[in-house]
Amino acid sequence: MTKAFSPSPLFERVERARRRKRKIKDTQITLAHGSGGRAMHELVEGLFLEYLGNPILDTLEDQAILDIAQANGHRSARLAFTTDSYVVDPIFFPGGDIGKLAIHGTVNDLAMSGARPLYLSAGFILEEGFPIDDLKRILDSMSSAAREAGVQIVTGDTKVVQKGSADRLFINTSGIGVIDSDVRISAARAQVGDKVIVNGSIGDHGTTIMIARGELELETEIESDTAPLHLLVNEMLTEAERIGAPDGIHSLRDPTRGGVATTLNEIALKSEVHIRIFEGKIPIKDEVQGACEILGLDPLYVANEGKLIAIVSAEIAEQLVARMRDNPLGRKACVIGEVVAEPEGIVSMVTGFGGTRIVDMLAGEQLPRIC
Amino acid sequence: MKYIDEYRQSDLASRLADEIARLTSRPLKLMEVCGGHTHSIFKYGIEDLLPPNIEMIHGPGCPVCVIPLGRVDDSISIALRPEIIFTTFGDMMRVPGSKTSLLDGKASGADVRMVYSPLDALKIAKKNPARHVVFLALGFETTAPSTALTILQAAKDSVRNFSVFCNHITIVPALKAMLDSPDLRLDGFVGPGHVSTVIGTRPYEFVCEEYHKPLVVSGFEPLDILQSIYMIVKQAVEGRAEVENQYSRAVCREGNRRALEAIFEVFEPRDYFEWRGLGSIARSGMKLREKYAGFDAELKFAVPGLRIADPKACQCGEILKGVKKPWECKVFGTACTPETPIGSCMVSSEGACAAYYNFGRLSKVAERSGLSAMP
Numbered sequence: 001m002t003k004a005f006s007p008s009p010l011f012e013r014v015e016r017a018r019r020r021k022r023k024i025k026d027t028q029i030t031l032a033h034g035s036g037g038r039a040m041h042e043l044v045e046g047l048f049l050e051y052l053g054n055p056i057l058d059t060l061e062d063q064a065i066l067d068i069a070q071a072n073g074h075r076s077a078r079l080a081f082t083t084d085s086y087v088v089d090p091i092f093f094p095g096g097d098i099g100k101l102a103i104h105g106t107v108n109d110l111a112m113s114g115a116r117p118l119y120l121s122a123g124f125i126l127e128e129g130f131p132i133d134d135l136k137r138i139l140d141s142m143s144s145a146a147r148e149a150g151v152q153i154v155t156g157d158t159k160v161v162q163k164g165s166a167d168r169l170f171i172n173t174s175g176i177g178v179i180d181s182d183v184r185i186s187a188a189r190a191q192v193g194d195k196v197i198v199n200g201s202i203g204d205h206g207t208t209i210m211i212a213r214g215e216l217e218l219e220t221e222i223e224s225d226t227a228p229l230h231l232l233v234n235e236m237l238t239e240a241e242r243i244g245a246p247d248g249i250h251s252l253r254d255p256t257r258g259g260v261a262t263t264l265n266e267i268a269l270k271s272e273v274h275i276r277i278f279e280g281k282i283p284i285k286d287e288v289q290g291a292c293e294i295l296g297l298d299p300l301y302v303a304n305e306g307k308l309i310a311i312v313s314a315e316i317a318e319q320l321v322a323r324m325r326d327n328p329l330g331r332k333a334c335v336i337g338e339v340v341a342e343p344e345g346i347v348s349m350v351t352g353f354g355g356t357r358i359v360d361m362l363a364g365e366q367l368p369r370i371c
Numbered sequence: 372m373k374y375i376d377e378y379r380q381s382d383l384a385s386r387l388a389d390e391i392a393r394l395t396s397r398p399l400k401l402m403e404v405c406g407g408h409t410h411s412i413f414k415y416g417i418e419d420l421l422p423p424n425i426e427m428i429h430g431p432g433c434p435v436c437v438i439p440l441g442r443v444d445d446s447i448s449i450a451l452r453p454e455i456i457f458t459t460f461g462d463m464m465r466v467p468g469s470k471t472s473l474l475d476g477k478a479s480g481a482d483v484r485m486v487y488s489p490l491d492a493l494k495i496a497k498k499n500p501a502r503h504v505v506f507l508a509l510g511f512e513t514t515a516p517s518t519a520l521t522i523l524q525a526a527k528d529s530v531r532n533f534s535v536f537c538n539h540i541t542i543v544p545a546l547k548a549m550l551d552s553p554d555l556r557l558d559g560f561v562g563p564g565h566v567s568t569v570i571g572t573r574p575y576e577f578v579c580e581e582y583h584k585p586l587v588v589s590g591f592e593p594l595d596i597l598q599s600i601y602m603i604v605k606q607a608v609e610g611r612a613e614v615e616n617q618y619s620r621a622v623c624r625e626g627n628r629r630a631l632e633a634i635f636e637v638f639e640p641r642d643y644f645e646w647r648g649l650g651s652i653a654r655s656g657m658k659l660r661e662k663y664a665g666f667d668a669e670l671k672f673a674v675p676g677l678r679i680a681d682p683k684a685c686q687c688g689e690i691l692k693g694v695k696k697p698w699e700c701k702v703f704g705t706a707c708t709p710e711t712p713i714g715s716c717m718v719s720s721e722g723a724c725a726a727y728y729n730f731g732r733l734s735k736v737a738e739r740s741g742l743s744a745m746p
Binding site: 032352 | 379381384385413414415416417418419420461465474475477478479487593709710711728
């Protein structure tokens with residue numbers, strides 16, 4: 001690491017191509033646009049931002065941070081606001097169902113800003129013929145997930161469409177939370193020298209869904225990791241404050257669609273840093289590893305629903321990990337990598353084998369309707 | 372993890388790499404024929420470990436990469452017929468034809484489904500008797516037996532709504548074509564592993580006898596590949612040219628007799644088959660025998676069957692032959708990327724270009740700047 005980075009001409013050419021302003025060239029939506037990978041980024045940056053962009057949306061964080069102005073001398077408040085739609089197939093799977101996912105996903109998007117999630121909305125699109133019993137089961141699951149997470153569903157909407165116009169049911173949830181502290185957590189704040197932490201084994205959710213579809217006749221014990229992460233985040237923030245580094249947690253993201261690889265790429269791009277991870281340190285369950293070997297999937301790209309990636313200053317990393325391990329959702333927390341300066345905007349992995357490779361964003365579609 | 376970690380030990384790897392370096396400092400060009408090997412070489416950063424005098428050339432063994440544009444267009448034209456459920460392996464979905472891919476076809480309303488095995492396609496056919504299911508069969512002798520067995524099963528069960536669009540190819544004519552190519556200078560081959568589980572090692576003996584090149588059939592784990600490279604380099608140093616079998620836990624000289632019988636029962640060679648970038652190669656493709664014509668999608672549906680020239684800018688051919696490195700292609704990494712592939716080498720994760728793009732950008736450079744040191 002003593003020598004400076006010296007990019008080859010090949011490298012420069014690829015990096016220039018990667019940094020080009022995203023334009024959408026496709027004439028119709030394909031499944032690749034929903035994969036969480038590069039095609040989706042093109043859709044979002046090349047189309048949605050083109051028409052709908054504003055300074056808040058343009059940050060492309062998982063949630064909008066709203067500074068509510070101090071009108072009439074009242075003190076100001078910072079709100080986190082987010083929305084997400086759930087189309088997972090199958091709607092019931094080991095470890096959860098679409099309803100539980102709809103609560104946890106939105107709670108987690110709020111939590112990744114350090115917010116305390118408070119209120120959720122729920123919108124349902126139901127296909128004609130959908131069994132009421134299944135709906136009851138899903139609502140029951142939503143109700144307990146919301147209770148556990150300490151949030152209330154305070155507004156909602158229902159639409160029914162003809163058979164064939166939607167597949168069983170889709171759920172949208174939006175959420176509001178309050179950011180109590182002054183922390184400014186952002187994917188753009190990763191700094192050289194920071195450590196990369198994950199709170200447990202990766203790839204559980206995506207692998208579970210793939211197997212639950214029953215197309216592969218694999219039998220495993222793998223369950224979705226779906227879980228609300230705001231309490232864990234709160235403990236992390238408290239710990240950072242206790243050890244005198246209240247601002248030491250720089251970025252938080254939940255690696256859902258596109259997996260850890262895509263999330264790290266987003267952070268590396270936004271923060272203009274290089275993230276280097278170590279294959280040997282990334283926790284992956286044997287069952288997940290095995291299923292991925294058979295299916296030809298890379299666990300780094302497989303979705304998670306109860307995991308977070310934290311980029312934190314090196315001084316607090318060890319203590320933070322120790323604190324996280326006290327929480328059931330952080331039992332397997334560990335440092336998996338570090339932030340270095342160059343080559344910026346890229347993620348690399350030192351393989352268990354001793355080589356190094358680039359970990360790029362997902363290019364094609366791996367698994368549609370994963371959440 | 373058992374049966375995986377044993378083949379990925381880094382201390383053994385560096386010892387093997389040292390041994391390779393000790394054998395010779397003579398520059399040697401070795402080709403791995405199989406796309407699976409290309410993928411492993413990049414995924415594990417094997418080139419980082421090799422001494423600088425050993426150069427790997429990434430050969431034509433990615434079946435998705437060598438499918439010509441015209442056959443992709445034919446697939447899309449079948450898939451777009453309303454009565455069809457079109458099934459294929461995931462890799463094939465994004466392969467660009469002359470204008471669109473199967474994924475675009477799906478967005479335009481074609482019922483295209485990804486399967487892991489041709490038997491899954493047959494299952495779909497049985498479940499949907501009112502529709503006709505076409506399976507896009509592709510691959511070397513590795514996948515041909517499962518297609519053959521599926522057709523035999525369909526015949527046995529008298530399934531009428533199932534057919535196969537056959538793009539199976541064979542490795543030996545391709546190897547011959549490579550060896551006969553005047554611009555190719557190779558010192559040895561990492562021989563295909565999965566193909567060899569079916570055909571055995573005997574069919575490669577001509578490589579040594581007629582062309583005097585060493586060939587070592589290799590497994591796919593990183594240590595397998597390094598050991599195979601060691602064996603090839605050793606042969607080269609000792610002036611030998613033999614077929615050796617590193618992958619003895621899966622491959623024997625005679626191959627898998629039952630699989631070969633199934634292939635022979637169902638398929639016969641085509642006079643010519645076009646390979647993307649390499650052109651027409653005699654007796655390198657398989658088609659269904661007369662007896663199974665009822666399952667031949669090419670006969671059932673009038674496919675346009677046009678021959679479409681590869682895009683001018685694309686240099687897949689030179690890259691597949693190892694004459695050019697991916698980055699020597701003008702469009703590599705600029706117009707041609709994994710998201711918007713022009714050449715098929717960029718589509719499949721086994722393609723040389725995609726492998727370079729995804730895994731290789733950092734390798735040598737990274738090593739020089741010390742990136743591979745563990746903290």
